[in-house]
Amino acid sequence: MKVKNTITMKKKTLALCITTALLASQSLSAFAADEEDIERIEVTGSHIKRHNMDGPSPVTSISASDIAKTGVTDLIGLFAKLPIAGQGTFSTQANSSDDTANGGSSVSLRGLGADSTLILVNGRRVSVSPFAKGIDTAFVDINNIPLSAIKRVDILKDGASATYGSDAIAGVINIILRDDIDGMEISAKIGDTADGGGKEQSISLVFGNHTDKTSNTFILDYFNREGVLYADRSYSSTANQAERRPNDPYATDFRSSSGIPGTIALNSDPTKRLADIWGNDKCPSESITQDTDENGDLTGYNLCRYDYAPHMTMIPASERFSFTYMGKYEINDNMRAFVELNGQNAKTTIKGAGSPSFNELFMAGDNPNHPMADMPDHEFYQQDLTMRRRMVDIGNRIKKVDSNYYRTVLGLKGELGEWDWEMAYSYIKSTSVERGVDGFPNSRRVQESIDNASWNPFEPSQNSQAALDYIETTTTRVGKSTNRTYDAKISGPVMELPAGELFIAVGAEYREETINDNPDDQFLRGEIFGTESTAASGSRDNTAMFLELAIPVIDSLELQLAARYEDYSDFGTTTNPKVSFIWSATDDIAIRGSWGTAFRAPSLSQLGLGRTDESPNLVDTIRCDAVGNVNKACEPQEYTAVFEGNPDLGPEESTSYNFGLMYNITESLELSLDYYSYDIENIIDSDTQFVFSNFGDDPNVVIRLPTNIANDPGEVVTIFDSFQNIGDLTTTGIDLDIRYALETGMGDFRFSYILNYVLKYEDKRPDVDGGQRINVKEGDFEQPQFRWTTAVDWSLDDVTANVAINYIAEFEQDQSVRVQGDGTILAPLDAMVTVDASVNYYGIENTTITLGATNLFNEKPPFAYHDFMGFAVNTHNGQGRFAYLKASFKF
Template sequence: MKNVRRNKSLLALSITTALFATNSFVANAAEDVERIEITGSHIKRTNMEGPSPVTSLSQEDIQKTGVTDLISLFTKLPISGQGTFSTQANSSDDTANGGSSVSLRGLGADSTLILINGRRVSVSPFAKGIDTAFVDINNIPLSAIKRVDILKDGASATYGSDAVAGVINVVLRDDVDGAEISAKIGDTADGGGEEQSLNLVFGNNTDNTNHTFVLEYFNREEVMYSDRSYSATANQAARTGDPNATDFRSSAGIPGTIALASDPSNRRIDLYGNDICAPEDQDLANNLCRYDYAPHMTMIPAAERFSWNYMGKYEINDTIRAFAELNGQNSKSTVRGAGSPSFNELYMSGDNINHPFANMPDDEFYMQDLTMRRRTVDIGNREKRVDSDYYRAILGLQGEFKDWSWEAAYSYIKSSSVERGVNGFPNSRRTQEAIDSGLWDPFEPSSNSQEALDFIETTTTRVGKSTMKSFDFKVSGALMDMPHGELMLALGTEYREESISDNPDDQFLRGEVFGTEATQANGSRENFAMFGELAIPVIDNLEVQIAVRHEEYSDFGTTTDPKISFLWAPTEDLSLRGSYGTAFRAPSLHQLGLGRTDESPNLVDTLRCEAIGNQDRACEPQEYTAVFEGNPNLGPEESESYNLGVIYNITDDLNFSVDYYNYDITDIIDSDTQFVMDNYGLDQTIVERRPTSIPGDPGEVIQVNDSFQNIGDLQTSGIDLDIRYALDTESGMFKFGYVMNYVLSFEDYKGTEEGGFEQPQMRWTTSVDWTLNDFSATAALNYIDSFEQEASLKLNKKVDSMMTLDASINYFGIENTVLTIGATNLTNEKPPFAYHDFMGFAVNVHSGQGRFAYLQAKYKF
């Protein structure tokens, strides 16, 4: 069945076309020279193709997709995989709200190196998922981009740490002469997500200077899970009627569940007094009052960004030029979540004035100390606001000395963020004091005064800063003449200082805020690197390139990484290329310097499930408290990779490239809390449990203590295919193409395989571009293969494949003006159902945006 499905997909692809103009064999020579100079090598070259596989997306290619930010572009790339994340699914529980990044080949956002104009960028001060250090690509406005180059093999020998999966180099516009203004508005079909953007680009070129300025404003309305029918409730079992689906509603309800403090497993739904658990929330089988948090949670947060960019050069004399790159952005994001949950953190003494059983002397709960599962909905739903500033300054000189070129630059980059919890967050110490004094009655919400609510509510603050200072120098040129050409050499050095600080307020550090997640991490490091490259013309049509880079880190040691690659063109139309190299990823400053951090992952208590079955939902995924800390003894991840490819121009109008890749990564840095729960669940020093009176029951988990380790290995291999066809007819010019990534194998230490959960085996994008007179149009299909449901659910089902259609029409009939109308996901396809979480779809793979229609106008003057 796999082969049948695969053949059908390939047949469909051959009929349709590719969205992205990758490695365009019809690109003009100037673009090719510039692309090769920047990405994949420090050696300047004039030939079109280099030894390493590079995909290039022009400004025009990006505009055709209809996307409004970089992450929307990257999520459409077939090469993107697990670990790519957007602001989708940001919530009050996220640790990197407002941030986005891409993971090439599914090897992790921290294994994909992001460059701007060939230089590094500082990471976000707020890590994703506690430990994933990432460059926030939301800091790069689309209007400032000239081109995006994607190097699809390991490149630590050229660029250093993090280039395990490959490199994304964003090249900014620097050649504008004149001005242009553009505006775009768009909206979704199902509510929420309305967007507006306004861009102004202007510049001028003289004999010895050029200046380019870019200003961009972007605003997007939030999308709530309640805006989509498939995610409007956390009770997926009731919504779908599927016996395999789960009721993900929280066990912390309103007014909640009452339990004995001495034995929390002895509990009752709160049906006492004036305020009682609503009938639709009563879970009689598990004695729980549930709460449907989904309607109150953000799917895509509101965002507002203002960006400015300047690129300038000044020709000092015929051989020396000064240059400057100045970029900045302010961004604001708002995320929402349901009222804060408490899971037995609070208690009420047996003699409390508000004790619900004070007048029931025959009840076993009479005069007993109580605990509770409860939502503090009475103080409102949670709301966090994130305000971030980003600054980047590059000052440098470049020039020529005889036949050699050189460049030196100083870089300073700073990212700072302030995250504030402005609504719905209780201070647990004050809440407990209010219970003890009788000021606040957790079991009778309607009886509580505004004074009581104001007393227990707090605001939270988290402040983060990330900086990078660096100096780099490189020189390249012809070392000597050889029988078949010049022996080219590049040498360089780089010194870098990095620091991060991520500090929540004191009340969080004291453990006084429940219902929120934040990290604390502080660290700094210095790095010194030396690198060199040789391009050897072995024969007239065979070039071999050798690169090596040596790095010294102040916090974990040294590493040296080589790479060898070749490009052989036996005929004018046929080229073969290949590369082999090692790469590494240094442990992030977050992983080394993380302070105590509380998380609430969804886990299955497998040991308790085996002991008591599904009593107390022991066999179902539930939120548990996991306490993380950094590990200063971490070593780097190391990898070996190789690539073999063919580029063939069949005719002037038809060409293709195909590449085989293989990665072997060892000593992966990770934390696997489910693994800890499964293997150390009865060790009270690692997994803390509550005492229980039920025979054989190990007790409910209170918290899991976890950290980061060099925990395991990963191997993956696959095929990249890119086909192009141009057809000139009386009805217009048509350009067809097809881009595919097919994963042959994927295996990591967790047992994940190709086609496993969130690991689709195949992705492709195919489209047709048409141009005639004053009109042009694009239609594109984006396909994501099916994959297995989350493994712990043990379901013999799959998450279905998904295909979306993007389309746009441009009109050029008005002088200096381009008008565009278009839509992404034109047919408004819903994401396929996934059983693993409350929203009912895999937010790390599929989009819940739905159809997004837009209008755009651009005017040049």
């Protein structure tokens, strides 16, 4: 049963919790024994402050200097190299004019999805991007945080809903900002790729001061990156894989069936179509392909194809300006005020080929511009026509996205005896305006211009500039998301046990979230074709209370218990517990483990998505089974799928556990080994191919146009789909981290090796019999079983150097690209190995000069059959070698 409370009652509950906690601390602290004043720190994964970083949960910390050694220029560049990052991690790579989250990036721990990885800044939530990725994935855009503002990044590698609430199924990434600057530092960096595009410039200014009562840190950061087109890389410069691989029978021609001047077809039977309609090669002969009938024989009906790849963005142009302020003021010896202010303006430019139309436009048989008006013997004479046409004559598509991010935190913290307390108010807002500034046609105006003969789609050279200006439009999409939070917590010792003090943390949080994604009326009326857009609106509030205990069982064993109660205004309540321990078996060996439950609330986009058109690559299995490979029905191609949100969605729920060993083998050699397991139920997703294959003959699910081919169910116009709690996922694996330090007469060396090995990954979805099938498993497409990174750092006098090797294992091709019935198994994608290197010179006072390169040997991504670009954009990087020079000066 859903539990609904008014906002007023929830705020009163929160206030009561805060008051109770503070009163309890005052009475308990009176009985606390005096101890040596050793500073306790809060470690990611727990609200209880402790004296060291080692806790029951596996946490990896990456310092600012560690980040600098990688040579990356933004956070997603760092996270994409992490062995723990998996499918669902996405950068601005592959942002195109059809993308719904242009300019955004986020990380997916363990391949469980970007919306199952909780992103925190200084331990607090931030708002999600107003534009969801892939229309349904709500994500925190990590491009909002510049590297210059980061002190360290903590990665908690097990479920943490008992501590932090929703979205922490896979783990938590906590970004800690710099707040310890006393002086001034300026850094500048330039870089360029080996193969064209992608030039970068960045500059940052960091300054601050400390006094007895105040601390102020200011950070200004500017970043500019030139765009990269698929045309800039030889392996992605054409959408025709068959041309690049002429002896490969499975290389696909992904060129669009919407060309220029295009293909005409009979409105009564769209399978009868012609490209070279005048017999004078208006469509270049190399762009014409011929259809086959149900027997695979050529029919003589042609398609005028179009190579869109050279015009599309691989990596969009980006310009970002950020500011950060971290301030503290000591009110008295036991109380401090703090302020955190962050903001960023980001401008992104995305390019794509001219808008395609797929049978949306029509020409009457008596139209003056009818191409067969003077051919009475032609079968198309005086017939109503439809067409596949690309609107190149009004220009290629360009979208510009202007995004603003603001984060404000105001708070108090202090001590009451031996108890630490903190309370804060935070407000985060993200806004984005996406404008289509070139190459976007208005279908209503286009059809009107065809009907009144002012624009001739079949003779582009005859059209006036005024006619082109009339059919072209500009588009606008405005998004906004907010997160308003009140939180309070208190922690400290409760009592003395034989093995030490029992610590407790208790707290409460009240949060209000909103999201709005509003395309302009042209999108809502369906007047913009060939480009995807979303519409979503929603709001919710949430009240949470949490409790945590750290219990010293014996001198060498600590048990940690945590529980969090959540009350959501839109789907009800949930309680999630967690039990963890750390046992110091010897001075050099520690064993840790955890078990807990976690959940992910359905995103506001998934609940409130309005009618949204998508263009997934699907196989029409029903038509393929009925009439064979007519019009490539047995091969993957784009279809129009219409999605809407589902207000009846429930949360995803998971159970996870972790068991690990930390071993200091010698003073110079240490390792940690962790086994993890996740079992997730009620995954929120869609499976359009499943719907298409199993309900493709239901006119309420799939709209088709009839043809004159016997037994042909018809050519697909639209597929309707929505989000469901549709499946389950289980994954297990091993994390290994080895560190070794060696001092020699030729310098000091530090070696590291980090491995993630996926033992099992099973993404299960419904089958036709009401059971489940394994949709994705370990080793499948974009699911490599293991990744590792090994590095060596060397330092001698005024010089340091770093070399890192990044390895992504092979994985299977997307086998759906094969023609149905072909039993051939495509060979897997090769493993990809890249090398990063950098050298630092400190011989000039207060100055650091760095020369480095990522992907030093310009390794190309392995070939993939699944899409036109020929590589797995969600797993492999197409940037190539990027060389850079950086200088930093301290004053």
